[in-house]
Structure formats: C-alpha cells, structure tokens
Amino acid sequence: MTTQNSDTLADTPDAQTYDVEAVNSATRRQPLYAPRKKIFPRRASGQFRRFKWLVMLVTLTIYYVTPWIRWDRGPFAPDQAVLVDLANKRFYFFFIEIWPQEFYYVAGMLVMAGIGLFLVTSTVGRAWCGYACPQTVWVDLYLVVERAIEGDRNARMKLDAGPWSANKLMKRVAKHGIWLLIGVLTGGAWIFYFADAPTLLHDVVTLHAPFVAYATIALLTATTYTFGGLLREQVCTYMCPWPRIQGAMLDEHSLTVTYNDWRGEPRTRHAKKAIAEGKPVGDCVDCNACVVVCPMGIDIRDGQQLECITCALCIDACDDVMTRLGKERGLISYATLNDYNRNMALAMGTGKVIQPSRVRDQLTGRLVDAVKRTDWRSIVRPRSLVYLLVLVLIGLGMLTALALRSPLSLNVLHDRNPLYVELRDGAVRNGYDVKVLNMTPQPRQVVLRLEGLPGATLSFADGGSETAGPIPVTLEPDKVLPLRLYIRVGHEALPSSPVPFRIVVEDPATGLDRSVESTFEVPEQRR
Numbered sequence: 236m237t238t239q240n241s242d243t244l245a246d247t248p249d250a251q252t253y254d255v256e257a258v259n260s261a262t263r264r265q266p267l268y269a270p271r272k273k274i275f276p277r278r279a280s281g282q283f284r285r286f287k288w289l290v291m292l293v294t295l296t297i298y299y300v301t302p303w304i305r306w307d308r309g310p311f312a313p314d315q316a317v318l319v320d321l322a323n324k325r326f327y328f329f330f331i332e333i334w335p336q337e338f339y340y341v342a343g344m345l346v347m348a349g350i351g352l353f354l355v356t357s358t359v360g361r362a363w364c365g366y367a368c369p370q371t372v373w374v375d376l377y378l379v380v381e382r383a384i385e386g387d388r389n390a391r392m393k394l395d396a397g398p399w400s401a402n403k404l405m406k407r408v409a410k411h412g413i414w415l416l417i418g419v420l421t422g423g424a425w426i427f428y429f430a431d432a433p434t435l436l437h438d439v440v441t442l443h444a445p446f447v448a449y450a451t452i453a454l455l456t457a458t459t460y461t462f463g464g465l466l467r468e469q470v471c472t473y474m475c476p477w478p479r480i481q482g483a484m485l486d487e488h489s490l491t492v493t494y495n496d497w498r499g500e501p502r503t504r505h506a507k508k509a510i511a512e513g514k515p516v517g518d519c520v521d522c523n524a525c526v527v528v529c530p531m532g533i534d535i536r537d538g539q540q541l542e543c544i545t546c547a548l549c550i551d552a553c554d555d556v557m558t559r560l561g562k563e564r565g566l567i568s569y570a571t572l573n574d575y576n577r578n579m580a581l582a583m584g585t586g587k588v589i590q591p592s593r594v595r596d597q598l599t600g601r602l603v604d605a606v607k608r609t610d611w612r613s614i615v616r617p618r619s620l621v622y623l624l625v626l627v628l629i630g631l632g633m634l635t636a637l638a639l640r641s642p643l644s645l646n647v648l649h650d651r652n653p654l655y656v657e658l659r660d661g662a663v664r665n666g667y668d669v670k671v672l673n674m675t676p677q678p679r680q681v682v683l684r685l686e687g688l689p690g691a692t693l694s695f696a697d698g699g700s701e702t703a704g705p706i707p708v709t710l711e712p713d714k715v716l717p718l719r720l721y722i723r724v725g726h727e728a729l730p731s732s733p734v735p736f737r738i739v740v741e742d743p744a745t746g747l748d749r750s751v752e753s754t755f756e757v758p759e760q761r762r
C-alpha cells in the first residue's frame with residue numbers, strides 16, 4: 236500500500252499528523268492499470284504514412300514469400316532458400332549453410348541485430364517500433380481491414396456505440412473472420428520456414444502434416460489475432476519491454492517525434508480574435524488532428540511519452556493542417572532534444588514564457604533563420620559512428636570466416652578408458668572416435684592416413700583389413716561420417732612414451748585436407 240503525502244502538515248502535541256488520503260484502501264482499490272479506453276485512430280495521409288505503407292508491404296512480402304524462394308543446392312540438399320532444418324540440424328540461408336557446431340554465426344547475427352537496434356534507436360529513436368516491429372505492421376494490417384469494413388474513425392465509433400443490429404453483427408463477423416484468416420496465414424507462413432514449403436502445404440491441406448505444425452498454426456493464429464486485433468496499443472504500453480529499454484539508449488542527439496511548442500504555443504482555436512486583442516498566438520490551432528490519428532491514443536503536445544512509438548502519423552496530420560493554414564510545416568517534427576532546447580531558449584529569451592515574436596519574422600510570418608532545423612548533421616556523432624563501426628567489423632569478420640571456412644572437417648576423440656589395449660603378440664592398440672564432416676552438397680572420396688607415427692597400421696571397427704597406407708573413405712553429401720578407428724603399433728616399433736601424431740583426412744581430387752593432432756598411448760611398463 237502506498238500513501239500520498241500532502242504539502243499540508245498538521246502538528247499535534249503528541250505526534251505529527253499528515254493531511255493525506257490512502258491511495259489504495261479496502262473500499263477503493265486501484266486497478267492494475269487504468270481501464271482501457273478504446274482508440275479509433277483516424278486514417279492519416281502524408282509522407283510518413285506513405286513510407287509506413289511501403290515498409291509494411293516490404294516486411295509482409297518478405298515474411299510471406301521467403302519460404303517459397305527456391306535455391307538450387309543440387310540433388311542432395313533442400314532447394315529452399317531459407318530453411319531451418321531441425322531434423323538434420325541445419326540452417327540454410329541462400330548460399331550459406333550453418334551446421335550445429337557453427338552456431339556462433341547465428342550468435343553473431345543476433346549480436347549484429349542487437350547492435351543494429353542500438354544504432355537505430357540512438358540515432359532515429361524508436362523507428363523500429365513505429366515502422367518495422369511486427370506488432371506495428373500487423374496492427375496496421377488489421378486496421379486496414381477494420382477501416383475497409385467499418386469505415387473511418389467516426390463511423391467506427393458510431394458503430395461501436397450503437398446497439399446490436401444485423402448490420403453491426405455482419406460487419407463484426409466479417410472483420411473478425413478476416414482477422415482470424417490473417418492469423419491463420421501468419422501461423423501458416425511461419426511453419427514453412429521449418430520444412431519444404433510446397434510439401435508441407437500439401438501435407439497441411441490433406442491433413443497429413445505432423446501435429447506440431449497444426450499446433451504452431453493454432454498458437455500463432457491466436458497470438459496474431461489477440462495482439463494485432465484485440466490488444467493493439469496495450470501490447471506496446473504494457474507488455475513490451477522495449478519502451479523501457481530505449482529510454483536508456485536515447486540521448487539529446489537522438490531523433491524523436493517532437494511537438495515544437497516554442498512555435499506552437501500559446502495555442503488557440505480563435506487566433507484572429509486573440510491577435511485582435513493583442514495576445515501572443517502560436518501556430519497550434521488546437522484542432523486535435525494530431526490526436527485523432529495517433530494509434531496509441533496520446534497527445535504528443537504533452538511531451539515525450541513512453542507510449543509514443545514514433546510512427547510520425549501526427550506529423551503528417553499536423554503538416555496537413557499547417558499547409559491548409561498557409562504556415563510552415565513541422566510544428567510537429569522529428570527533432571533532437573538539443574535542437575529543441577536551443578529553439579526553446581530562443582523563443583523564451585530571458586523571460587519565462589514563450590514569445591512567438593522571437594521565432595517569427597513579423598513581416599513575412601516565417602520562422603527566423605536563428606531557428607535550428609534538425610537535419611542529418613544533428614544525429615551524426617561519435618556514439619552512432621562507434622555502433623556503426625562495431626556493426627561493420629562484426630559483419631566483415633563473419634563474412635571472412637564464412638569465406639575461409641573449410642567444407643571438410645575432422646573431429647577426433649581418443650578413448651579414455653582404456654587408453655590402450657595390449658595385444659597377445661605384444662603390439663599395442665589405441666582406439667579413436669573419428670567424425671568426418673562433408674559440408675558440401677556433393678559426395679566426396681577422401682583418404683584417411685596418419686602422420687608422425689612410424690610402424691602404425693589402421694583399421695576400422697566395422698571390418699576391413701589392417702593397412703599401413705591411407706584408407707579410402709566415401710563421404711555422403713552434407714553428412715557426418717562417424718568412424719571407429721583402431722591404430723596398432725607392433726612390438727618392434729613401439730615407442731617408449733606416448734607419441735603425438737596427426738590423423739589426416741584428404742580429398743585427392745581437390746587437394747583439400749584437414750588434420751587433427753592426437754596421442755598414441757603406451758603401457759607404463761613398456762616405457
């Protein structure tokens with residue numbers, strides 16, 4: 236329970252008493268958060284809205300189309316460009332194939348995504364939230380459906396407030412039906428990233444797909460419908476941690492959607508009358524156009540708020556108003572705190588209130604040259620350059636590692652127990668678990684041989700004769716070949732102490748080889 240202190244303080248002879256009322260009491264409990272008020276954002280139009288349409292089109296196209304892009308990897312590998320092949324533990328991304336032991340590439344990509352998000356947030360604020368976040372994109376998509384069926388803000392509000400009728404029922408059924416269909420398509424597209432898309436689609440339609448596929452579709456349908464259609468702004472405000480984290484990343488050089496009250500205040504709906512009375516008048520005509528388009532239901536004129544996803548729709552709305560009034564656009568604009576503070580200082584001078592005459596030419600009515608306009612120079616600074624440099628370095632490092640990685644790999648594990656076996660003829664044998672990885676989509680003929688262990692012979696546990704020379708081995712495409720290898724050294728050639736040597740796998744056709752150092756162990760009494 237919390238109490239609210241008051242400035243009013245009363246003293247009694249016995250104890251200090253406070254004039255205060257419990258915020259939470261048995262008879263009046265505060266809800267976890269304020270009851271939700273429905274938001275009916277009006278359709279906005281302008282440059283940022285157009286840009287958002289474009290981003291929405293591109294991101295949705297990428298999401299839905301990517302699993303259907305084919306990529307020829309030959310007859311032995313899947314021909315899907317992007318595939319998370321869980322069964323075979325592979326991740327395919329166009330020409331890149333990531334094996335489980337190369338998970339550091341995925342980790343590297345996640346690190347790059349994180350730094351990229353830092354870079355974007357520190358320079359252009361919550362651009363991710365406002366334009367590319369899946370929640371934003373799908374809410375926009377759901378709003379398109381809602382507007383198409385129920386109309387724009389006023390029509391939707393009227394329908395919502397009105398009694399149930401056949402028309403309302405029909406519209407609601409149609410809207411929720413299409414929302415659910417979008418949810419199904421969203422979940423459906425997701426599963427295609429984990430299996431051959433055409434095959435899985437056929438299996439899903441004919442009810443032959445595995446249960447997990449249907450469960451995933453059902454889960455994603457439910458989350459898409461709930462988050463995008465029902466919860467909308469509540470997800471950003473109450474569920475997403477990003478608004479809290481981004482507060483730590485923004486600084487005075489970051490771009491944020493800003494109401495420029497240094498030119499907007501004092502606001503009035505009756506400018507002519509106020510001017511006639513000799514009162515100072517700012518550019519804001521208090522039309523609330525910026526509020527009705529806001530998908531988060533906030534008023535940007537109240538200043539920076541956690542709820543603001545910087546979608547910039549209020550900029551479009553206000554620019555439209557300013558254009559119609561014959562005033563300069565940008566009363567609401569992307570601006571840095573630095574530039575805002577500078578303009579605020581200019582507008583206030585040594586006084587304590589905004590004086591519109593200080594930022595506006597009295598003859599032309601235009602903003603004076605001393606007003607600082609935010610441009611790209613305002614956001615370029617060492618911090619963003621360091622983020623960019625780190626991002627580029629990690630990217631180059633990963634590309635270099637990818638370009639230099641060998642398509643042939645070898646792992647060797649010496650037996651721990653027993654370390655060696657003494658044979659009846661006095662020879663000593665060591666056992667090794669060998670894994671040869673052919674990381675290409677073609678079969679490969681390689682040979683296995685030893686270096687640095689004179690007198691040794693090789694054999695495999697699953698048969699074949701012992702030989703001192705290289706043993707030919709056939710590798711299947713894109714597979715790991717596990718081998719149980721025995722190395723035997725006769726009595727006469729037995730070393731007096733454990734000997735380091737190398738196991739080599741070589742592709743004679745290409746000259747490519749890989750080798751691993753191991754040890755040949757001998758009994759104590761032979762040393």
Ligand code: SF4
Nearest residue numbers: 529543544546547549
């Ligand atoms: S205040 Fe403006 S930028 Fe922020 S969420 Fe609302 S419309 Fe988008």
Ligand code: SF4
Nearest residue numbers: 519520522523525553
């Ligand atoms: S749209 Fe512009 S003029 Fe209208 S209330 Fe918002 S800030 Fe003021």
